[in-house]
Amino acid sequence: MPNSPAVDTRVAVVGGGPVGMLLARELALLGVDVTVLEKLPAPTGESKAGTLHARTAQTLHRRGLLETVQPGPPAPPVGPGPVPFHFSGMFDLDLSRVVTEGPVMVGSPQAWAQEVFATEAERLGARIRRDRELIGLDEEPDAMRLTVRDSRGATHTLRASWVVGADGARSTVRKLSGIPFTGTPARVGALIGEVRLLDPSRAPQGWQRNPRGWTLVWLNLFGRSRVCTYDFRGPHPDRQAPVTLDEFRAEVERIAGHPVPMDSPSWLTRFSDAALQAEYYRVGRVLLVGDAAHVHFPAGGQGVNLGLQDAINLGWKLAAEVHGWAPPGLLDTYETERAPIAQAVLENVRAQVALMDPDPRMDSLRTLFARMMHFDDVNQYLGSMISGVDVHYDTGGFGDPLAGHFAPDMRLKTDASITSLSELLHGARPLLLLLTESEELLKVVEPWRARVNAVTARATEQIGTDALLVRPDGYIAWSARGDAGDADTLAGALGCWFGDPA
Secondary structure (H helix, E strand, C coil): CCCCCCCCEEEEEECCCHHHHHHHHHHHHCCCCEEEEECCCCCCCCCCCCEEEHHHHHHHHCCCCCCCCCCCCCCCCCCCCCCEEEECCEEEEEHHHCCCCCCCEEECCHHHHHHHHHHHHHHCCCEEEECCEEEEEEECCCCEEEEEECCCCCEEEEEEEEEEECCCCCCHHHHHCCCCEEEECCCCEEEEEEEEECCHHHCCCEEEEECCEEEEEECCCCCCEEEEEEECCCCCCCCCCCCCHHHHHHHHHHHHCCCCCEEEEEEEEEEECCEEEECCCEECCEEECHHHCEECCCCCCCHHHHHHHHHHHHHHHHHHHHHCCCCCCCCCHHHHHHHHHHHHHHHHHHHHHHHHCCCHHHHHHHHHHHHHCCCHHHHHHHHHHHHCCCCCCCCCCCCCCCCCCECCCCEEECCCCEEEHHHHCCCCCCEEEECCCCHHHHHHHHHHCCCCEEEECEECCCCCCCEEEECCCCEEEEECCCCCCHHHHHHHHHHHHHCCCC
């Protein structure tokens, strides 16, 4: 869509991490003029996160991005063997028992995924402006005025219809918008970095807990290893202070209890277990995604997954608002749907941190908890929570057992080809999938055909309905119940989620 004469871009995404770049890709895919403003002159190549859980993998599969975000061979689909994962550093969960589609986990370094999304966003028409640090954000009658500064000190202005803060835990967008960031303060001081271990046999292997704290070592015999420490004596006095190699080595050795020689750090940083959430995800023309909206201790690799799913949830709704067909309140469902999900993650992470306390008095509780994870119901509950496959939304389908749940992928045969539900969502357009011929339902959707794809196909498996209305993010807005009211409830769902007929 061409720019409005009054603005330089329809959407300005502040922050070029994986969440901001995926959001830009979603918007550009849907024809929205979008500009990404990133304060760093070039990508650092650092990856603090590297695990994509099942629901994120399933979501990216519905955009045709799953294989691309994996730098190595594609992760295998769910197999017969267990997939151990941890809760609070206890590797007693089996995620294979809660995931029914696709890989259980995907190894995707944050820096790799970020550049995949950036390349895709630019290919689709997004503009990425690096070396642009936001220093001012002012509201005007019909737009937001952003003031940015480059590394030479020169300032520039940009006017946008909408601004999305994807600029991390210290979000400037959030601060300039006056959105409170509240929760529980830090009580753990943690360090992480990549170093060359000079005597790997002296390094504590894997995840090690002792009364002095935790060490985590991901050993690389052919280069730099990733090393992390958790200190439960209290948070760092200065969260922003640079980490020196001497400080890092001393902390590893203090917790390990013996020398751990190292050199050649590529990056070192500190973090904490503060668990904070924005009180609002939207104020006027400003929205927040990812760590700008919520931050927590990286227990279980849930943070980047939470942010990427924010981006997919927000993208199509903001595009609908820009294009002028969003029904009243659609954009506000971004917060009502995503904020409770983040709140639940913060709660499970707080519980994990409490269980990780190195005080020996916690040992019996950890032993008991580890045993409980082998019970089917406990594994189901915790595994579904960590992997994200328990996410569902209230889509208003009263009495509709499928509404609000993630639409399962399935092979489909149309008159023209063999396809799948995931392939039909690659374009991020709503989908009415008819699994039996229905002239009545095709007639209902006809006024929305400019923005809703309608496909009649035969499925290779039964899913308990003859028709599904699927939102662009993959969640079901409506399903047929096989009665005389289906046409009316379909029309209601189409209007509720996709506006008035074109």
